[in-house]
Amino acid sequence: MLEDLKHTLKHSAVYGLSRVASKALSFVFIPLYTSAYSAGTIGNINLLETFWQYLFTLCLFGFETTIITHCSTLNEEKRKKLLFNFLMLLVLNCFVFLIVGIIFKNNFSQLFLKQEIYGNVIFYCFLICIFESLLALPLCIARLKQKPGLYSTIALSSLFISFFLQIYFVYFQKSDFDFIFLAKFLAPMIVFIFCIPVIINNVKINFDKESIKDIVNFSFFWTVYAILSMLLNTVDRFILTSYVSMDMVGVYTVGYSVGSLTNFLVVMPFSLAFSGLFYKKVNEENAERYFTKMSTYLFFAIIFVSLLASLIMPEALKLFVKNPKLWEAINTIRIILFANCVLSLFTVVGFGFLYKKESKIVTWFTFLVLLFNVIGNFIFIRYYGIYAAGILSVLSNILLIVFLYIKSKRYYFIKLEIYKLILLSVLYIGLVYLSTLIKQDNLLFDFGINLALIAAFFLLLYLGRFFENIELYSIKGFINKYLKINLFRKNS
Numbered sequence: 001m002l003e004d005l006k007h008t009l010k011h012s013a014v015y016g017l018s019r020v021a022s023k024a025l026s027f028v029f030i031p032l033y034t035s036a037y038s039a040g041t042i043g044n045i046n047l048l049e050t051f052w053q054y055l056f057t058l059c060l061f062g063f064e065t066t067i068i069t070h071c072s073t074l075n076e077e078k079r080k081k082l083l084f085n086f087l088m089l090l091v092l093n094c095f096v097f098l099i100v101g102i103i104f105k106n107n108f109s110q111l112f113l114k115q116e117i118y119g120n121v122i123f124y125c126f127l128i129c130i131f132e133s134l135l136a137l138p139l140c141i142a143r144l145k146q147k148p149g150l151y152s153t154i155a156l157s158s159l160f161i162s163f164f165l166q167i168y169f170v171y172f173q174k175s176d177f178d179f180i181f182l183a184k185f186l187a188p189m190i191v192f193i194f195c196i197p198v199i200i201n202n203v204k205i206n207f208d209k210e211s212i213k214d215i216v217n218f219s220f221f222w223t224v225y226a227i228l229s230m231l232l233n234t235v236d237r238f239i240l241t242s243y244v245s246m247d248m249v250g251v252y253t254v255g256y257s258v259g260s261l262t263n264f265l266v267v268m269p270f271s272l273a274f275s276g277l278f279y280k281k282v283n284e285e286n287a288e289r290y291f292t293k294m295s296t297y298l299f300f301a302i303i304f305v306s307l308l309a310s311l312i313m314p315e316a317l318k319l320f321v322k323n324p325k326l327w328e329a330i331n332t333i334r335i336i337l338f339a340n341c342v343l344s345l346f347t348v349v350g351f352g353f354l355y356k357k358e359s360k361i362v363t364w365f366t367f368l369v370l371l372f373n374v375i376g377n378f379i380f381i382r383y384y385g386i387y388a389a390g391i392l393s394v395l396s397n398i399l400l401i402v403f404l405y406i407k408s409k410r411y412y413f414i415k416l417e418i419y420k421l422i423l424l425s426v427l428y429i430g431l432v433y434l435s436t437l438i439k440q441d442n443l444l445f446d447f448g449i450n451l452a453l454i455a456a457f458f459l460l461l462y463l464g465r466f467f468e469n470i471e472l473y474s475i476k477g478f479i480n481k482y483l484k485i486n487l488f489r490k491n492s
Contacts, residue, residue, distance in 0.1 A: 045177050046253040050234050051112055052125035052181070057230060059097045060133040062222030062359075063090055066215055067140045069354050079144065081206035085215060087137060087199065088207075094130045101126030124181035131188035138195040141202045154195060162187035221359035228366040232373055232396060236389035239377045244385055252332055252386040259336025261309055266302045267344045282355060282412075291414045295348040296421070302344045303424045306337040307457060310432045311450045314439070334432055335390035341428070342397040345416070349404050352412030361411075365403045369396050423464050427457055 067086055071079045105119040105126070112122075135158065142151035165183035169175040237256075240249050281287045314330050353362050373396040380388035405416065431453050439446045461467065 041177055042250045042253065045180065046237070046250075046257075047112055048121060048125060048181065050230075050237070051108075051122075052128050052184075054227065054230060055097070055125060056129035056132050057223065057226045059093055059129045060136055060223075061089070061093055062219035062226060063133075063215075064136045064140055065222050065354070066219045067137075068143060069218070069357065070215070071140075071144055077204070080202060080204035081208065082211055083137075083141070084203040084206050085208055085211050087203055089212065089215060090133060090137060094133055097126055097130055118178065121178040121181055124178065124185050127185040128181065128188070131185065131192050135188045135192045135195065138192075138198045141198060150198075154191060157194075158187045158191040161190055218357060218359055221363050225359060225363040225366055228363065228370050232366065232370050232400075233393070235370070235374055236377050236381070236392065239374070239381055240386065240389060243382045248386060252389060255330075255332030255386070255390070256336050258309075258313070259333040260340060262302045262305050262337060262344070263340050266298070266305055267340070267347055270298055270301075271347045288415065291348060291351075292417060295345060295414065296417045298344055298347065299341065299421055299424055302341050303428050304457070306341055307428055307431060307454070309337060310334045310428075311435055311453060332386055332390050335387070335394060338425075338428060339390070339393040339397050341425070342394060342401060345401045345421075346404070348414055349401060349408055349416070352408045352414055353404070356411045358411055361407060362404065365400060365407070369400045369403070372396060372399060420466055423461070423466060427460055431457060 063086055067083070071082055074082065101123050105122040106116040108122045109118040110116050135154065138154055139151055142148070142154065162183050165186060166180055169179035169183055173179070237249060237252065240252060281290055284290075310333070313333055350362065353359065373392055376392045376395070377389060380392065384391075408414065435449065435453055438449055
């Protein structure tokens with residue numbers, strides 16, 4: 001199992017390179033945007049970001065998940081034939097979206113930005129989702145062939161092109177915010193052109209009517225789930241616009257963006273690596289224990305990263321965000337970090353439903369949780385503002401995981417180490433709360449407090465019997481090996 005763990009961690013690290021870079025660059029854009037635009041404009045940018053992400057989900061139509069689910073167990077010949085059918089459906093969907101974008105861009109501008117003059121920005125959003133959808137195919141091919149290097153190359157190329165274009169437009173040209181979306185469209189378009197040979201070499205012409213029906217059926221419910229999931233993560237921002245100022249929406253937006261850090265650093269890389277290994281391990285004798293331990297390791301990793309982020313965030317936010325009005329986002333960040341910790345468990349629990357191709361169940365449970373979230377936001381936001389939105393995100397994610405975990409016993413059950421998950425959650429909440437009480441806006445003093453709290457985290461895990469004997473033995477062996485290496489270098 002240790003070899004499987006090393007394999008998963010190795011691939012997670014490579015896949016995570018693009019995610020880490022993406023999040024690192026987003027931190028660069030926070031001071032850039034906040035210095036160039038007002039809080040209200042940042043709110044508009046976020047609304048447009050949310051808009052094109054919804055479009056992207058509809059345009060991609062769940063094909064990314066469906067490709068991995070349906071192609072992972074096929075040989076190369078069958079996989080190429082099935083990928084051709086995916087390609088046909090994807091191109092057709094992109095063409096439809098292109099026509100819709102041309103005809104209705106001004107209507108969407110009026111709907112979302114209350115003015116028709118931003119029709120060009122809306123059209124850029126349509127072009128972003130079209131080329132991001134097309135780019136998903138070579139990215140899926142890289143995952144199927146277990147080539148994380150190719151995956152990272154494609155993803156990073158698009159990312160850095162977008163980064164430099166945005167720097168050019170916003171910083172050097174002092175352009176309006178619509179040029180941000182122009183850059184986001186040009187980047188995937190350029191990279192997709194260079195990826196065309198990858199696609200051609202991995203598809204084989206084979207029109208299969210039955211396969212198309214199966215793809216569309218599975219993808220439909222997965223798309224509905226994806227939309228509901230996005231609503232679950234974004235609907236609070238739309239509700240906030242009815243009860244708080246756009247400045248506070250901007251505060252919450254910054255808080256949510258930074259709070260999603262762990263999703264990019266830990267969850268997505270793990271999911272990309274885990275998906276390939278899942279189908280290889282699922283029928284093996286030790287599969288159950290492997291999946292159980294991986295869920296615990298995943299939750300430990302995301303809790304630890306979230307704790308680090310929560311401890312350093314007050315200083316980091318003031319450094320990167322120049323607008324003092326947006327510093328109020330600190331507490332929201334801590335709440336959203338924990339919400340994403342809870343949601344990370346879907347990465348493991350949800351694979352059982354994917355394996356059995358039961359997308360309907362996941363969709364229905366997500367819909368019920370969304371209703372709870374919307375009703376709760378309408379009731380509590382008017383009284384507690386952005387903090388109510390953050391707490392309801394936590395509660396909604398807990399409900400979703402609990403529902404799916406119970407239901408998964410009928411399909412492919414992955415047992416969770418409940419005690420260890422609760423222990424990690426309690427330690428995160430307790431230590432973060434304690435840090436808010438004892439920190440004193442003194443850099444040296446607060447640094448010492450952070451170190452003490454991190455040490456307390458590991459000590460309490462040990463006292464709480466979080467680690468098994470074999471895990472303690474492995475940790476001890478790693479430390480001893482590390483010390484020997486350092487001593488050897490010193491003596492040499």
